[in-house]
Amino acid sequence: MKIAVLGGDGFCGWPTVLHLSDQGHEIHIIDNLSRRWIDTELGVQSLTPMDSIQERCRIWKQETGKELHFHLLDLAREYERLRGWLSDHRPDAIIHFAEQRAAPYSMKSDRHKIYTVNNNVNATHNLLTAMVETGIDAHLVHLGTMGVYGYSSVGAPIPEGYLDIEIDTPDGKKAQEILYPTRPGSVYHMTKSLDQILFQFYAQNDGLRITDLHQGIVWGTHTEQTRRHEQLINRFDYDGDYGTVLNRFLIQAAIGYPLTVHGTGGQTRAFIHLQDSVRCIELALADAPRAGERVRIFNQMTETHRVRDLAELVAKMTGTEIAWLPNPRKEAAENDLVVENAQFLALGLNPTTLQEGLLDEVVEVARKYAHRIDRKRVPAVSAWTKDIAKRVETDPEGKRLKSAS
Amino acid sequence: MKIAVLGGDGFCGWPTVLHLSDQGHEIHIIDNLSRRWIDTELGVQSLTPMDSIQERCRIWKQETGKELHFHLLDLAREYERLRGWLSDHRPDAIIHFAEQRAAPYSMKSDRHKIYTVNNNVNATHNLLTAMVETGIDAHLVHLGTMGVYGYSSVGAPIPEGYLDIEIDTPDGKKAQEILYPTRPGSVYHMTKSLDQILFQFYAQNDGLRITDLHQGIVWGTHTEQTRRHEQLINRFDYDGDYGTVLNRFLIQAAIGYPLTVHGTGGQTRAFIHLQDSVRCIELALADAPRAGERVRIFNQMTETHRVRDLAELVAKMTGTEIAWLPNPRKEAAENDLVVENAQFLALGLNPTTLQEGLLDEVVEVARKYAHRIDRKRVPAVSAWTKDIAKRVETDPEGKRLKSAS
Numbered sequence: 001m002k003i004a005v006l007g008g009d010g011f012c013g014w015p016t017v018l019h020l021s022d023q024g025h026e027i028h029i030i031d032n033l034s035r036r037w038i039d040t041e042l043g044v045q046s047l048t049p050m051d052s053i054q055e056r057c058r059i060w061k062q063e064t065g066k067e068l069h070f071h072l073l074d075l076a077r078e079y080e081r082l083r084g085w086l087s088d089h090r091p092d093a094i095i096h097f098a099e100q101r102a103a104p105y106s107m108k109s110d111r112h113k114i115y116t117v118n119n120n121v122n123a124t125h126n127l128l129t130a131m132v133e134t135g136i137d138a139h140l141v142h143l144g145t146m147g148v149y150g151y152s153s154v155g156a157p158i159p160e161g162y163l164d165i166e167i168d169t170p171d172g173k174k175a176q177e178i179l180y181p182t183r184p185g186s187v188y189h190m191t192k193s194l195d196q197i198l199f200q201f202y203a204q205n206d207g208l209r210i211t212d213l214h215q216g217i218v219w220g221t222h223t224e225q226t227r228r229h230e231q232l233i234n235r236f237d238y239d240g241d242y243g244t245v246l247n248r249f250l251i252q253a254a255i256g257y258p259l260t261v262h263g264t265g266g267q268t269r270a271f272i273h274l275q276d277s278v279r280c281i282e283l284a285l286a287d288a289p290r291a292g293e294r295v296r297i298f299n300q301m302t303e304t305h306r307v308r309d310l311a312e313l314v315a316k317m318t319g320t321e322i323a324w325l326p327n328p329r330k331e332a333a334e335n336d337l338v339v340e341n342a343q344f345l346a347l348g349l350n351p352t353t354l355q356e357g358l359l360d361e362v363v364e365v366a367r368k369y370a371h372r373i374d375r376k377r378v379p380a381v382s383a384w385t386k387d388i389a390k391r392v393e394t395d396p397e398g399k400r401l402k403s404a405s
Numbered sequence: 406m407k408i409a410v411l412g413g414d415g416f417c418g419w420p421t422v423l424h425l426s427d428q429g430h431e432i433h434i435i436d437n438l439s440r441r442w443i444d445t446e447l448g449v450q451s452l453t454p455m456d457s458i459q460e461r462c463r464i465w466k467q468e469t470g471k472e473l474h475f476h477l478l479d480l481a482r483e484y485e486r487l488r489g490w491l492s493d494h495r496p497d498a499i500i501h502f503a504e505q506r507a508a509p510y511s512m513k514s515d516r517h518k519i520y521t522v523n524n525n526v527n528a529t530h531n532l533l534t535a536m537v538e539t540g541i542d543a544h545l546v547h548l549g550t551m552g553v554y555g556y557s558s559v560g561a562p563i564p565e566g567y568l569d570i571e572i573d574t575p576d577g578k579k580a581q582e583i584l585y586p587t588r589p590g591s592v593y594h595m596t597k598s599l600d601q602i603l604f605q606f607y608a609q610n611d612g613l614r615i616t617d618l619h620q621g622i623v624w625g626t627h628t629e630q631t632r633r634h635e636q637l638i639n640r641f642d643y644d645g646d647y648g649t650v651l652n653r654f655l656i657q658a659a660i661g662y663p664l665t666v667h668g669t670g671g672q673t674r675a676f677i678h679l680q681d682s683v684r685c686i687e688l689a690l691a692d693a694p695r696a697g698e699r700v701r702i703f704n705q706m707t708e709t710h711r712v713r714d715l716a717e718l719v720a721k722m723t724g725t726e727i728a729w730l731p732n733p734r735k736e737a738a739e740n741d742l743v744v745e746n747a748q749f750l751a752l753g754l755n756p757t758t759l760q761e762g763l764l765d766e767v768v769e770v771a772r773k774y775a776h777r778i779d780r781k782r783v784p785a786v787s788a789w790t791k792d793i794a795k796r797v798e799t800d801p802e803g804k805r806l807k808s809a810s
Binding site for chain 1 (some may be wrong): 484488515518519522523526527530531534535537538540560561568570571572573574575576579583584586587588589590591592595598599602603605606609610611735789790791
């Protein structure tokens with residue numbers, strides 16, 4: 001297949017590019033390289049030394065003989081070029097990672113909120129409009145997030161995208177299928193909730209064939225392909241904005257930095273290893289909906305864990321202490337989370353779970369590049385509201401939390 | 406109160422401005438005048454001769470002694486100026502009409518789709534962000550639409566914003582309140598569905614006080630205040646993009662143009678007279694939610710009618726014939742619609758219904774300005790998909806429809 005990978009230079013995008021190229025697909029990376037610019041803005045860098053996208057593509061060709069085509073293009077700001085590209089290349093499938101994807105970054109300031117909404121909504125909507133306009137029949141696979149649902153469920157398993165409800169009518173109860181209600185907890189998560197409405201409309205009005213993957217928190221850094229050459233190495237974020245919880249614990253452990261648990265650590269989240277993430281995308285690609293079908297929605301996760309349990313696991317494994325800090329986010333202190341993922345299991349996903357030595361692998365990577373870490377960038381500082389910012393500022397080390405416990 | 410009316414130069418905005426000014430509020434109109442630019446783009450004009458906003462404000466001052474403050478500002482593109490304005494003026498309430506509001510315009514071409522999403526989402530989101538950033542405690546009243554729900558309900562009355570459902574959990578059924586599921590049928594309606602998610606988030610995260618009015622199709626043109634002087638007259642659209650169904654029938658009748666019914670005319674819609682619309686806004690303003698409360702949602706409509714019944718009513722009243730045309734929209738041919746509006750009735754709304762001579766008034770206005778009508782601009786030409794466009798193009802007069810019936 002000819003596949004366009006939008007955001008193919010990113011943390012999930014790059015391993016996906018390599019995985020699909022390895023399988024013999026013709027891969028076109030479309031990326032505006034905004035994530036590299038944000039590194040520059042924040043003054044942080046990937047733990048792993050990452051080459052330019054052009055250099056990475058060159059190495060992949062050298063190692064495998066397979067060509068990766070890179071196109072510098074801004075989906076949200078260059079609609080005409082996007083439409084022209086789709087019209088010229090007519091891909092069979094489009095994988096859409098091209099959105100600002102960090103909740104803390106999306107909450108940093110008014111400018112970051114506005115950037116995230118403007119960028120993400122327009123990127124997705126421009127893409128959908130261009131697909132309609134060019135009349136291409138590509139299967140669109142989008143990376144969404146479990147976070148659209150928020151974490152205050154009533155204890156029922158979160159189904160895959162849809163919910164059957166009954167409505168009282170004058171003729172008795174009638175069944176109706178609805179999109180599972182979303183309640184996003186950050187501006188970033190909110191944009192994925194908006195995407196869901198865009199997809200529903202364009203599938204219904206124009207018969208676009210769309211799969212939306214509601215992904216859990218990705219951990220790990222290597223895949224089979226990124227291991228093949230030092231210069232194919234994947235991005236690995238450790239900073240308070242882009243680092244995700246389990247990867248951050250592993251890096252903190254590697255450099256002897258106390259594991260930063262915010263609040264009680266009672267937040268339960270869904271997780272998936274990077275290798276499974278790229279495998280899920282492969283499975284979703286092969287299972288395309290037909291035109292006129294509703295949007296196909298998968299929960300792309302393999303296990304759920306409570307944050308403090310993860311911290312305790314990593315602490316035990318590495319001897320690192322835990323720092324209990326005030327929570328800069330506005331969220332429930334404790335929540336349960338049960339998630340259905342029967343669809344991917346049925347398609348053949350064989351989950352990689354936490355207990356398989358992969359934690360060690362990440363710690364190894366972190367130790368290898370520990371000299372590249374700026375310890376001042378480890379704390380999470382983006383607060384969800386001005387009130388929370390004040391609270392965190394006056395008590396950065398969680399002294400009140402400690403005295404209360 | 407000091408009230409900012411965003412989009413205060415528009416069809417609903419202007420009568421709202423006058424109504425609230427008349428009640429003694431200090432009114433600030435914020436508008437980018439985009440609706441006037443769209444008239445220029447389309448080469449159509451309001452049936453009624455409309456003066457500039459500055460001239461209208463001058464006449465109102467002359468007639469009533471009351472000042473209207475006009476600020477030319479683009480919400481979607483001038484965030485910094487918006488924030489500065491809010492910070493300087495700190496209004497007590499903000500009424501937000503400032504979105505592209507025609508479904509056919511939003512479906513005209515890829516450019517129009519992109520403009521509508523970009524403009525509407527960024528206008529609303531910039532406003533919400535600026536409210537948070539300036540810390541003002543204004544009550545935000547937004548004009549939404551009944552159209553977010555689509556028109557394929559199972560026959561149950563559409564409640565006001567929320568739906569109580571039961572979810573199966575391991576501990577038995579649990580009640581949960583959700584936003585009533587939306588299924589918008591055009592890009593325009595979709596943007597109002599997106600707005601709803603934005604409001605939910607900012608009410609929850611930042612305690613913004615928000616009321617969302619899900620309005621039916623507005624008909625009529627005068628209010629008590631617009632009648633006071635020829636130069637205070639309201640905009641009145643008759644073209645296929647901006648004219649709304651009942652007003653269009655009345656204008657068509659006034660100029661002897663066959664009443665354009667698309668499809669079977671079996672579409673049932675919610676309606677409200679312009680005078681009731683401004684009264685509803687007054688009532689909603691006085692009933693502000695508290696910080697931390699969920700978004701207050703009202704169905705702002707007073708009656709439902711089937712389109713062909715309206716056509717037949719106007720035909721009978723005026724002797725005009727009906728033209729049965731192919732439907733350029735993608736929508737159910739026939740639907741029922743029951744809508745709850747108990748909240749506004751409880752607050753004291755006394756509905757103006759179709760049977761009160763107001764139809765005659767609109768026909769009067771239309772006859773008075775009939776010489777300003779370009780008959781070529783009466784047909785609705787924006788098709789919802791390329792396939793529909795082809796079908797309508799090859800059969801513009803609905804001959805196949807006629808032979809089939």
